[in-house]
Amino acid sequence: MNRVAVIGAGTMGNGIAHVFAQHGWSVALIDTVPAALEKATATIRTNLDRQVKKGTLPTEAPAEVLGRITTATALEAAAGASLVVEAASEIPGVKFGLFEQLDRVAGPEAILATNTSSISITEIAARTGRPGQVIGMHFMNPVPVMQLVEVIRGHATTEATTRTVMETAAALGKTPVEVNDYPGFVSNRVLMPMINEAIFCVMEGVATPEAIDTVMKLGMAHPMGPLALADFIGLDVCLAILEVLHKGLGDDKYRAAPLLRKMVAAGYLGRKSGRGFYEYAK
Ligand code: NAD
Numbered sequence: 001m002n003r004v005a006v007i008g009a010g011t012m013g014n015g016i017a018h019v020f021a022q023h024g025w026s027v028a029l030i031d032t033v034p035a036a037l038e039k040a041t042a043t044i045r046t047n048l049d050r051q052v053k054k055g056t057l058p059t060e061a062p063a064e065v066l067g068r069i070t071t072a073t074a075l076e077a078a079a080g081a082s083l084v085v086e087a088a089s090e091i092p093g094v095k096f097g098l099f100e101q102l103d104r105v106a107g108p109e110a111i112l113a114t115n116t117s118s119i120s121i122t123e124i125a126a127r128t129g130r131p132g133q134v135i136g137m138h139f140m141n142p143v144p145v146m147q148l149v150e151v152i153r154g155h156a157t158t159e160a161t162t163r164t165v166m167e168t169a170a171a172l173g174k175t176p177v178e179v180n181d182y183p184g185f186v187s188n189r190v191l192m193p194m195i196n197e198a199i200f201c202v203m204e205g206v207a208t209p210e211a212i213d214t215v216m217k218l219g220m221a222h223p224m225g226p227l228a229l230a231d232f233i234g235l236d237v238c239l240a241i242l243e244v245l246h247k248g249l250g251d252d253k254y255r256a257a258p259l260l261r262k263m264v265a266a267g268y269l270g271r272k273s274g275r276g277f278y279e280y281a282k
Contacts, residue, residue: 002024002025002026002082002083003025003026003027003028003080003081003082003083004020004025004026004027004028004081004082004083004084004085005027005028005029005030005077005078005081005083005084005085005106006020006027006028006029006030006084006085006087007030007031007075007078007084007085007086007087007088007098007102008030008031008086008087008088008089008115009029009030009031009033009036009037009039009040009071010031010036010040010087010088010089011141012087012115012139012141012143013029013031013040013087013088014029014039014040014041014043014044015047015139015141015142015143015144016085016087016115016139016143017029017040017044017069018044018047018048018065018143018144019139019143019144019172019173019174020085020172021044021065021066021068021069022048022057022061022065022144023171023172023173024068025068026068026070027068027069027070028070028071028072028077028078028080028081029041029069029070029071029072030071030072030073030074030075030077030078031071031073031088032073033073034073037071037072037073040071041066041069041071044065044066044069045062045066047144048061048062048065048066049062051144075098075101075102075105076105078102078105078106079105079106079107080107081106081107081110082107082109082110082111083110083111083113083164083165083168084102084106084110084111084112084113085113085114085115085137086098086099086102086112086113086114086115086116087114087115087139090116090117090118090119090237090240092119092123095114095116095119095124096123096124096127099112099114099124099125099127099128099134100127100128102128103127103128103129103130108130109133110133111133111134111135111161111164111165112128112130112133112134112135113134113135113136113137113165114134114135114136114137115136115137115138115139116136116138117138117187117188117237117241118183118184118188118240118241118244119244120154120181120183120248121134121135121136121152121153121154121157121181122154122155122156122181124154125154125155125156125157131154131155131156131157132156132157132158132161133157133158133161134154134156134157134161135151135152135153135154135157135161135162135165136150136151136152136153136154136181136185137149137151137152137165137169138150138151138152138185138187139174140187147174147175148174148175148176148177148187149169149172149174149175149176149177150176150177150179150185150186150187151165151166151169151176151177151178151179152179152180152181152185153178153179153180153181154181155181157181162178166178182248182249183244183245183247183248183249184241184244184245184248184249188241188245189245191229192238192241192242192245192254193245193253193254194226195226195227195229195230195238196238196242196254196256196257196260197226198212198213198216198225198226198227198230199227199230199257199259199260200257200259202227202259202277203257203258203259209225209227209277209278212225212226212227213225213226213227213228227276227277227278228277228278230270230276230277231270231271231276231277231278231280232270232271233270234269234270234271234272235260235263235264235268235269235270235276236264236269238260239256239260239261239264242254242255242256242260243256263276
């Protein structure tokens with residue numbers, strides 16, 4: 001049986017564990033916080049039950065899928081995995097430390113993938129003695145629902161590693177797309193300037209958030225307007241990604257809108273804080 005270790009059991013980690021286990025993989029889900037593991041298991045159970053209710057999974061599937069997932073607080077549980085998908089907090093020092101440790105813990109053949117949204121795959125890979133086997137595997141939220149996996153090749157990532165990860169993503173029922181490692185990859189390099197421009201429009205009084213989102217939904221066939229999407233992602237996360245683009249590409253076209261900075265400073269972070277461009281019931 002294929003074995004994967006998923007590091008980090010938050011929003012993305014629970015979804016990644018769910019999808020691998022649903023496709024027959026044995027999963028070690030690892031988080032330093034025991035409560036995060038409990039919450040992740042409960043979330044996976046709820047999401048599997050929803051799939052059964054919708055008729056997309058047979059009744060017996062949730063027990064089988066959950067039976068393939070084991071949880072652990074120590075990184076040593078990644079030892080037997082042929083693939084590690086790291087989905088821990090988006091803090092460079094955390095990821096660098098994890099990859100140094102994973103390089104020691106994981107078998108020599110194992111591929112070490114990261115779900116980072118914005119940290120350089122090349123820099124993460126350089127922390128290991130196997131940069132050819134390090135790659136970005138960027139799942140989208142919510143993982144069981146979203147079709148895309150952006151597969152990001154670091155500077156040293158080998159063709160063999162890329163093929164294996166592309167094939168794995170396809171076997172999970174996803175559509176993998178191969179891109180090279182530059183700040184923001186493709187997804188955030190294209191998305192964040194659009195969100196930022198929508199925020200400049202609010203700041204300059206061009207239109208209200210509702211009007212801007214309606215233009216983009218009805219005029220451009222986007223399922224969600226850029227400001228509603230920014231609230232969903234988290235305005236602090238949008239700001240952090242814009243900083244990575246600005247610093248990494250050195251072009252002022254990526255400078256964050258002052259209104260975005262002000263909202264983050266005020267604690268208006270979007271859905272998670274109950275208030276961003278819109279208000280949300282807590
Ligand atoms: P989250 O905060 O929900 O979860 C992160 C988890 O990592 C927490 O449970 C935390 O306890 C755990 N963790 C932190 N340090 C750890 C360590 N050293 N070892 C093990 N576990 C550790 O974060 P998230 O939203 O799930 O994001 C995870 C990753 O996925 C980030 O790199 C993020 O950029 C990326 N990502 C997020 C989204 C999204 O929409 N949330 C989308 C795509 C990619």
